[in-house]
Amino acid sequence: MDISIVIPLINEAESLPELEAWIRQVMDSHQYSYEIIFVDDGSTDDSWKVIEKLRKQSARVKAIRFQRNYGKSAALNEGFKQASGDVVITMDADLQDSPDEIPELRRMILEDGYDIVSGWKKKRYDNKLSKNLPSKLFNAATRRASGIKLHDFNCGLKSYRRQVIKSIEVYGEMHRYIPVLAKWSGFRKFGEKVVEHRPRKYGITKFGWTRFINGFLDLASIMFVGKFRKNPMHFFGLWGTLFFLFGFIVSFYLALSKFFFDKTGMTQRPLFFFAIFAMIIGTQLFLAGFLGELISRNSAERNNYLIQERIE
Ligand code: UDP
Ligand code: MG
Numbered sequence: 001m002d003i004s005i006v007i008p009l010i011n012e013a014e015s016l017p018e019l020e021a022w023i024r025q026v027m028d029s030h031q032y033s034y035e036i037i038f039v040d041d042g043s044t045d046d047s048w049k050v051i052e053k054l055r056k057q058s059a060r061v062k063a064i065r066f067q068r069n070y071g072k073s074a075a076l077n078e079g080f081k082q083a084s085g086d087v088v089i090t091m092d093a094d095l096q097d098s099p100d101e102i103p104e105l106r107r108m109i110l111e112d113g114y115d116i117v118s119g120w121k122k123k124r125y126d127n128k129l130s131k132n133l134p135s136k137l138f139n140a141a142t143r144r145a146s147g148i149k150l151h152d153f154n155c156g157l158k159s160y161r162r163q164v165i166k167s168i169e170v171y172g173e174m175h176r177y178i179p180v181l182a183k184w185s186g187f188r189k190f191g192e193k194v195v196e197h198r199p200r201k202y203g204i205t206k207f208g209w210t211r212f213i214n215g216f217l218d219l220a221s222i223m224f225v226g227k228f229r230k231n232p233m234h235f236f237g238l239w240g241t242l243f244f245l246f247g248f249i250v251s252f253y254l255a256l257s258k259f260f261f262d263k264t265g266m267t268q269r270p271l272f273f274f275a276i277f278a279m280i281i282g283t284q285l286f287l288a289g290f291l292g293e294l295i296s297r298n299s300a301e302r303n304n305y306l307i308q309e310r311i312e
Contacts, residue, residue: 003027003034003106004085008075009093013046014202016093020054020061023099030103037062038093039079042069073175080165086110088165092156095201105159105193114191115164116179118150119157121197134212141216145223146180148190153179157195167306173214177222184226185306232292236285244282250275
């Protein structure tokens, strides 16, 4: 199998036949062997019926149907499990991504040696400031935090070496950060290709403005988890100790100055409250670190190494 195309979708019935026909035309003209994996993320329209019909016409169409809406990340994750192509392409179902980009995306993986090639919608059609500005900020923040130099992390059109998608788990709303997940797993070669962004032909967008808030919260947690998931104590223990020590030394100083220099009562001094506060926070952080350690020690993933090769 040359190419697996994974397409997460919810309520995109009108787009699907056109999308499938277009992909088929591109694939046939290059004579690739391919599969299309539609993941129906809980559609309430006719999407599934349309998929069944497409399947009847072509055995290259495969599909997974969720019982309810689990989100784009879950849909991608499930599609990845099933994908068996050397190169795996993801694209949105709404015809905003062009299948004409597929051959080049594939070539960049196989010939240029990239692990991931991300589409970059340089010129956007939904040209609204309310979408573009947050998106610029979001990409800049992700670039800085992750050290991965991509312009458009959230682009649905990407290609992957098969090994990459078999090594990562996309959960929550982490579909925006798949390159970051891949970096955790040890993949380093990230490429980018300017892709055509087309206006949405049918239906409406499935993400509202909350995407930006969620996006930033997810970025904070992904960077934190990425750094400290294996040893939470390295974060919480350090800050807990610093806070506690600060509080302790200050209280000690306050006590000394009361007993030896007979200053006014230590509880009257603002510093006293800082000291108490610092000691409480310090203890809390330390305990959070302990709990984190216990949880991560029990995690089924604690020894999930990714082995690239082995000689026996
Ligand atoms: N999608 C999905 N599950 C969701 C939300 C979206 O599978 O919960 C799919 C959607 O059908 C589309 C793709 O993800 O194929 C991108 O969504 P959309 O086009 O609405 O996002 P936008 O282009 O506005 O960023
Ligand atoms: Mg779209």
